[in-house]
Amino acid sequence: MTASSSSHRAAGAADPSRITATTVALALASLISQMVIVVTGGAVRLTGSGLGCPTWPTCTPESLTTTPEMGIHGIIEFGNRTLTGVLGVIALLMIVQLWPLRRTHRTSFLLACLLLAGIALQAVIGGITVWMHLDPRIVGVHFVISGVLIALAAMLWLRVREAHRHGAGAPLVDGVTTPGTRLAARVAYAALWAALVLGTLVTGTGPHSGDPAAARHGFDAVMITRLHVVPVYLTVIATVVLLVLIHRTLGSGAGQRSSAWFLLAAVVLQGILGYWQHVAGLPIGVVAAHLAGATIAVVAGTLAWQRQTSGHVTPGH
DSSP: OOHHHHHHHHHHHHHHTTOOHHHHHHHHHHHHHHHHHHHHHHHHTTTTOOTSHHHSSSSSOSSSOOOGGGGHHHHHHHHHHHHHHHHHHHHHHHHHHHHGGGGTTHHHHHHHHHHHHHHHHHHHHHHHHHHHTTHHHHHHHHHHHHEEEEEHHHHHHHHHHHHHHOTTBBSSSOOOOOOHHHHOOOOHHHHHHHHHHHHHHHHHHSSOOSSSOOOOOOSHHHHHHHHHHHHHHHHHHHHHOOOOOOOOHHHHHHHHHHHHHHHHHHHHHHHHHHHHHHTTTTTTTHHHHHHHHHHHHHHHHHHHHHHHHHBBOOOOO
């Protein structure tokens, strides 16, 4: 560690107007919690607990919380609702932490505000999902917005981490880019989102509805699954192209290389899990792993895209 880096860290620890380790930890907690709530929401669906709390915002017309008569389904559904409150607290703490930096670190502060607003929006959409008896269209929108919040949290974490590590003047694009690398990153990211959106149609067609009486999409299951696979292949191809071009580009950065490898690993893992769950008849454990993998893929895609295309430079204090 250089003397200037040591002095920057020491100053950051003493000066509340700088990005601190606490800020980075809160950003990481925000990112992880956004990913976790997707998995717990999946658990609600996979265990048939989608209407474990049949009303919203209360759990029953008479009780805010679950009751013993509602059994395990009520506990699972109410637990997921409770986690939304945890996310809100983390987001609020992040805003408080960034408040002294709201002028110098405007982008990070805006991202923190968007996350808090998004959590509130998701709570309302979750309520609408219950009111609409788990309509697969609303469930799909609920999942896609969760993906957007994960992407925003990843962008926030990357910004505050870079500011804490390097101080002012550090670009997120940490090396040389070319038109080819930038295009490949954009194509991979767009294809990844297309795969996620089509994945909600596959889910809405499948058997894990969250409740036996819930409606399902009327698509042919094999047809919609094959359609979902098309952008997955495109994501893999674009990511491989991105990796080749990065390694052929003199002056490419370590962050660019590692984020591209991370994306490739995440998408290949998703492909394996997706194929496994399809041929095995959608076992709950594999479906849950595929859902968790989707959150990882969003993070990986966001980081690879940002490392190639972002114009963000860590601001001064």
